[in-house]
Amino acid sequence: MDEVLTTREMAEADRLAMAGGASGPALMDRAGAAVADAVCRRRPAGARAMVVCGPGNNGGDGFVAARVLAARGYRVELFLLGSRDALKGDAAQAAARWSGAARPLTEAQPAAADVVVDALFGAGLARDLDGEALAAVERINASGTPVVAVDVPSGLDGDTGRVRGAAVRASETVTFFRLKPGHLLYPGRRLCGPVRVADIGIPESVLEAIRPQTRRNGPSVFGDAFRAPDEEGHKYGRGHALVVSGGVEATGAPRLAARCALRIGAGLVTVASPSDALAVHAAALTAVMVRRADTPADLAALLADRRRNAVALGPALGVGAETRERVATALRSGAHVVLDADALTSFEGEADALAGLVGERPERGVVVTPHTGEFARLCRGRADIGEAESKLAAARAAAAALGVVVVLKGPDTVVAAPDGRAAINANGTPWLGTAGSGDSLTGMTAGLLAQSVPAYEAACAAVWLHAEAGARIGPGLIAEDLSEALPAVLREYFAGQGA
Ligand SMILES: NC(=O)C1=CN([C@@H]2O[C@H](COP(=O)(O)OP(=O)(O)OC[C@H]3O[C@@H](n4cnc5c(N)ncnc54)[C@H](OP(=O)(O)O)[C@@H]3O)[C@@H](O)[C@H]2O)[C@@H](O)CC1
Ligand SMILES: Nc1ncnc2c1ncn2[C@@H]1O[C@H](COP(=O)(O)OP(=O)(O)O)[C@@H](O)[C@H]1O
Ligand SMILES: [K+]
Numbered sequence: 001m002d003e004v005l006t007t008r009e010m011a012e013a014d015r016l017a018m019a020g021g022a023s024g025p026a027l028m029d030r031a032g033a034a035v036a037d038a039v040c041r042r043r044p045a046g047a048r049a050m051v052v053c054g055p056g057n058n059g060g061d062g063f064v065a066a067r068v069l070a071a072r073g074y075r076v077e078l079f080l081l082g083s084r085d086a087l088k089g090d091a092a093q094a095a096a097r098w099s100g101a102a103r104p105l106t107e108a109q110p111a112a113a114d115v116v117v118d119a120l121f122g123a124g125l126a127r128d129l130d131g132e133a134l135a136a137v138e139r140i141n142a143s144g145t146p147v148v149a150v151d152v153p154s155g156l157d158g159d160t161g162r163v164r165g166a167a168v169r170a171s172e173t174v175t176f177f178r179l180k181p182g183h184l185l186y187p188g189r190r191l192c193g194p195v196r197v198a199d200i201g202i203p204e205s206v207l208e209a210i211r212p213q214t215r216r217n218g219p220s221v222f223g224d225a226f227r228a229p230d231e232e233g234h235k236y237g238r239g240h241a242l243v244v245s246g247g248v249e250a251t252g253a254p255r256l257a258a259r260c261a262l263r264i265g266a267g268l269v270t271v272a273s274p275s276d277a278l279a280v281h282a283a284a285l286t287a288v289m290v291r292r293a294d295t296p297a298d299l300a301a302l303l304a305d306r307r308r309n310a311v312a313l314g315p316a317l318g319v320g321a322e323t324r325e326r327v328a329t330a331l332r333s334g335a336h337v338v339l340d341a342d343a344l345t346s347f348e349g350e351a352d353a354l355a356g357l358v359g360e361r362p363e364r365g366v367v368v369t370p371h372t373g374e375f376a377r378l379c380r381g382r383a384d385i386g387e388a389e390s391k392l393a394a395a396r397a398a399a400a401a402l403g404v405v406v407v408l409k410g411p412d413t414v415v416a417a418p419d420g421r422a423a424i425n426a427n428g429t430p431w432l433g434t435a436g437s438g439d440s441l442t443g444m445t446a447g448l449l450a451q452s453v454p455a456y457e458a459a460c461a462a463v464w465l466h467a468e469a470g471a472r473i474g475p476g477l478i479a480e481d482l483s484e485a486l487p488a489v490l491r492e493y494f495a496g497q498g499a
Contacts, residue, residue: 001197002221003207004214004424005178007123007158013177016206024090027176027200028057031150032064032094034198035117035174036072038148039065042171043115045073050113050145052105052136054120054154055082060091061150062119063098069117076100079108081120081133105136110143118168122151122158123180128165129155137166146171152182153191160390161185161412177202179216181392184424186412214392217415217423217464219496225457226448228494235267239450242302242311242335243443244293244326245273246318246342251280253315253341256436256479257443258288261312263486264447264465272302296325303333310336312446314343314369315439321346331357336365336449336458339404340442344370349380355402365455366404367445371438375408396422405455407445409438413463417456428467429474436479441466443483465489 005013018024039049051066053059059080070076080102087095095102110116118140120133129137137155140147147170152158155167158180173192175183182188183195215221229238241261245254254271262269272293273281281290293299302308311330317323323346330337347354358366370378379385379398388394395408395416408414413425444466448458469485470477 001178002216002218003178003212004181004184004216005210005212006214007180009210009212010123010177010180012210013202013206016209017202020203020206022201025093027202028060028090028094029064030200031176031198032061033068034176034196034200035061035065035119035148035150036068038172038174038196039069039074039115039117040072042146042148047074047114048112049074049076049115049117050108050110051076051078051117052108052120052140053078053080053102054133055086056121056124057089057091058119058122058124058150059087060094061122062117063091063094065117065119065150066100067098070100077103077113079103079105081105081136105132108136108139110140110145113145116140116143116145116147117150118147118154118170119150120154125155125157125164130165134166137168141169149173149192151175152180152188156182156188156191158182160393161188162390163187163191167191172196174198176200181214181390181424184216184412184426185391189412189426213420213422215423217425217460218427219464219493221423222453222457222461222464223497225453226451226461227497229265236307238265238267239310239452240268240270240308241266241446241450242308243269243271243446244299244311244313244317245271245277245281246316247274248277248280250316250318251277251284253436253439255281255284255288256439256483257312257315257446258285259483260440260443260486261447261450262287263483264444264462264490266310266447266450269447270302270308272299296322296329299326300329300333303330303335306334308335309452310338310446310450312338312340312442314340315442317342319345328357331366332360334361334364336455338367338369338442338445338449340369340438341374344368344374344378348377351379351382351398351402354378358403362403365449365458367407367449367455367459368402368404369407369409369438369442369445371409392416392422392424396420405459407441407459407463409441415456415459415463421456423460425463425467427464427471429471429477431474431477432467432470434477434479437470437482440479440482465493
């Protein structure tokens with residue numbers, strides 16, 4: 001159920017279902033009935049339901065919902081953008097079975113209704129709203145009346161999560177068969193409200209032909225790759241993560257990362273520290289080890305020991321030539337690499353230089369974990385990435401250009417692999433927006449890479465487990481809590497695998 005379909009893929013699912021014997025009107029009937037069910041959960045029979053319909057099949061779903069609601073005793077008024085005669089195909093058939101009036105959309109007064117069904121535009125939204133449609137959306141949003149949106153809130157682009165001119169602010173959304181990217185990407189996610197995915201009779205088997213490349217992030221994405229340790233295993237079988245520290249005034253971030261790397265299961269974790277910070281780290285760390293590394297050559301010497309199989313650089317490391325050299329050293333070693341924060345900003349506007357270094361050792365995993373600001377700096381000058389139509393498209397383009405797994409962070413973190421796979425995360429909490437939260441994610445990623453989880457799955461697992469830990473703590477969360485919340489999160493995760 002975690003596949004996410006683009007509007008084009010959804011149309012293909014529809015086509016394949018019909019080629020396999022499903023009928024268009026039957027699909028539309030189930031879609032409209034699912035919308036009516038949502039209205040019934042919200043308001044009792046007898047309530048005033050206003051259905052606003054557009055000129056395509058989204059409007060067709062609205063006609064079905066109107067018919068079902070009227071039959072269940074609701075007082076239904078239906079308003080249509082355009083004329084009834086202009087409706088085509090399944091929508092025309094659905095309209096023919098609606099015995100009530102279809103009044104002009106300009107007359108719709110949503111403030112007078114108990115609930116609005118928004119069936120103006122769905123997957124077929126082709127341009128920014130204007131004129132009558134725009135005015136109707138503005139009236140709906142000003143009314144304060146609860147809204148059940150059909151497929152997507154009208155005006156929301158289902159592929160990008162962006163608003164085209166204006167969009168309905170829905171109380172809930174009923175979509176069909178699978179989620180679309182716009183339900184998960186902001187601002188779309190907020191405009192949808194809770195999203196219900198209705199089964200309308202499209203068989204699962206259509207997915208084998210469509211092979212969707214996008215998923216909602218969760219254990220279905222990474223569960224096969226991240227398993228509990230083997231019964232007869234030992235710490236050396238769970239890898240050794242190295243976290244590179246900056247100077248004495250910047251030791252907290254790498255320590256947060258190191259602790260998370262250990263908590264998520266790396267067998268050993270070492271902080272590589274410059275001399276001036278050694279004593280600070282030594283005093284603050286117990287299970288995590290400390291080794292001296294003043295120069296990039298020192299780092300290279302530590303990484304020459306191939307048992308140190310994952311390295312994280314960036315948190316509080318400082319921006320500049322020295323950090324670039326450390327990044328180059330890490331990328332030339334045999335270790336898997338996570339780059340965050342200053343490690344990425346040190347390549348500001350030079351994504352190609354970073355891609356060149358990555359390309360020297362294509363066999364090992366590299367994950368970058370920028371927030372939006374770091375991403376924009378790194379990709380400055382790359383119009384193909386900067387002007388991408390969505391966060392999802394931008395992360396994918398960057399992953400392909402850099403040859404790395406990109407974790408583009410935020411409330412709707414996107415993880416993208418160079419081969420086109422992508423996952424959108426949705427289990428977080430705004431309480432994660434706190435100092436050191438990203439450093440913790442970097443550490444979790446390194447800890448999973450150390451355990452030989454492949455880069456894409458490691459990134460997806462780290463993002464999901466980090467968000468899960470954050471959501472469990474919620475109000476009052478500080479970054480130190482994240483590592484401490486992991487044991488309970490991991491226990492449940494492994495229990496879910498039957499481990
Ligand atoms: N696929 C499936 O499996 C199933 C799909 N189902 C349903 O079908 C929906 C998709 O239907 P759809 O393709 O007919 O598109 P839809 O969203 O109704 O809009 C197209 C119409 O709007 C118009 N229009 C567009 N933008 C506009 C604008 N800014 N301002 C004004 N007009 C604008 C556009 O006009 P045109 O661009 O041609 O001028 C055209 O007339 C989908 O969301 C789901 O609800 C379900 O029944 C279950 C099975
Ligand atoms: N509103 C939010 N909802 C969910 N997750 C969030 C939200 N804001 C931030 N986060 C998450 O918190 C982390 C913040 O990372 P970052 O900005 O690098 O923090 P820092 O640099 O302080 O460590 C990221 O994993 C991000 O996805
Ligand atoms: K809609």
